[in-house]
Amino acid sequence: MFIKDLLKDKVILVTGGRSGIGYQIARSCLLYGAVVYITSRKEEKLKAAAKKLKELGPCYAIAGDIRAVEQVQNVAEHIKALSGRLDILVNNAGGQFPAPAQDISPNGWNAVINNNLNGTWYMTQIMAKEFFIPQQSGSIINIIANMFRGFPGMVHTGAARAGVDNITKTLAVEWSRFNIRINAIAPGIIQSTGLEQYPPELLKDVSDRIPLKRLGTTKEVADLAVFLMSPMANFITGETIYIDGGQRLWGDVFEF
Numbered sequence: 001m002f003i004k005d006l007l008k009d010k011v012i013l014v015t016g017g018r019s020g021i022g023y024q025i026a027r028s029c030l031l032y033g034a035v036v037y038i039t040s041r042k043e044e045k046l047k048a049a050a051k052k053l054k055e056l057g058p059c060y061a062i063a064g065d066i067r068a069v070e071q072v073q074n075v076a077e078h079i080k081a082l083s084g085r086l087d088i089l090v091n092n093a094g095g096q097f098p099a100p101a102q103d104i105s106p107n108g109w110n111a112v113i114n115n116n117l118n119g120t121w122y123m124t125q126i127m128a129k130e131f132f133i134p135q136q137s138g139s140i141i142n143i144i145a146n147m148f149r150g151f152p153g154m155v156h157t158g159a160a161r162a163g164v165d166n167i168t169k170t171l172a173v174e175w176s177r178f179n180i181r182i183n184a185i186a187p188g189i190i191q192s193t194g195l196e197q198y199p200p201e202l203l204k205d206v207s208d209r210i211p212l213k214r215l216g217t218t219k220e221v222a223d224l225a226v227f228l229m230s231p232m233a234n235f236i237t238g239e240t241i242y243i244d245g246g247q248r249l250w251g252d253v254f255e256f
């Protein structure tokens, strides 16, 4: 799709890189010549993913929870010791659960906000301070979600992802002085491991209600991420690109 050495020797961190969209992004980065770090909480699964990815190029696993500042700092220290720099951060780790808004407990709300807003923020600020600001260069890609018309059924993640959307715009301006670009990708419904967490009845016939009549693929999201991190997107910053087959614009995907 792109030229072979598009990301040659770029050092890239993909959070949640052991599965689904994150794994595919890590895979694509390796295929285009990058050195890739993946991080997530479940160490055994993370190591197994890195072992498979290593067949394509240099890939390292560092376990950590994006919600724990000291664990994020530890990820930064490992990358510094091994590579001495970081060029690109992909904030992909995240997750939530479907629930009517009135039923979400304070703990449930906080768990989702911590995972998707606070965790993304800790990662972003720490990697910027450790690498991008001193290097005077960097690119950040935030994987959020389609919350164009709110996120009925998952108000907590809608709020968290809207927060990251706004962080993306704000930092594109504040950190332009450090030559840092920051963009977001808002996937609609993507056929990935993440979807296995949702009850099948919720997803039944969902394709019929998406204008392009299908779910997206992890490869399609990864191609967009590669484009945004590459020199082809050097003049793009503060942007959120929806990749949703038109879902944000038409119809009701889920019923209440």
Ligand SMILES: CCCCCCCCCCC/C=C/C(=O)SCCNC(=O)CCNC(=O)[C@H](O)C(C)(C)COP(=O)(O)OP(=O)(O)OC[C@H]1O[C@@H](n2cnc3c(N)ncnc32)[C@H](O)[C@@H]1OP(=O)(O)O
Residues within 6 Å of the ligand: 094, 095, 096, 097, 098, 099, 105, 106, 107, 108, 109, 111, 112, 115, 145, 152, 153, 154, 188, 189, 193, 194, 195, 197, 198, 202, 254, 255, 256
């Ligand atoms: C009717 C319309 C519905 C619309 C829904 C559309 C569905 C399809 C849309 C697809 C688009 C998005 C897809 C994806 O994002 S795929 C990626 C999915 N992957 C995940 O979501 C990962 C799994 N999720 C999580 O890890 C968790 O959700 C969470 C982030 C919350 C985990 O955090 P933590 O480990 O800290 O959680 P705890 O177990 O300690 O629980 C903390 C409190 O949260 C409550 N909780 C957790 N899970 C659920 C649940 N499934 N239902 C209700 N409540 C939940 C839990 O009870 C705790 O609160 P309490 O102490 O008060 O009990």
Ligand SMILES: NC(=O)C1=CN([C@@H]2O[C@H](COP(=O)(O)OP(=O)(O)OC[C@H]3O[C@@H](n4cnc5c(N)ncnc54)[C@H](OP(=O)(O)O)[C@@H]3O)[C@@H](O)[C@H]2O)C=CC1
Residues within 6 Å of the ligand: 015, 016, 017, 018, 019, 020, 021, 022, 039, 040, 041, 042, 043, 045, 046, 064, 065, 066, 067, 092, 093, 094, 095, 096, 115, 119, 143, 144, 145, 146, 186, 187, 188, 189, 190, 191, 192, 193, 194, 195
């Ligand atoms: N698939 C879809 O339709 C859509 C997905 N998204 C978002 O895209 C991203 C990837 O989703 P997808 O690949 O489908 O789902 P997955 O559930 O396969 O991937 C989520 C990844 O994030 C990691 N992760 C979750 N929480 C944490 C944490 N606190 N610290 C570190 N790592 C964490 C998980 O690994 P581990 O368990 O080892 O920590 C896992 O590798 C998520 O943010 C998701 O919400 C958005 C819209 C639609």
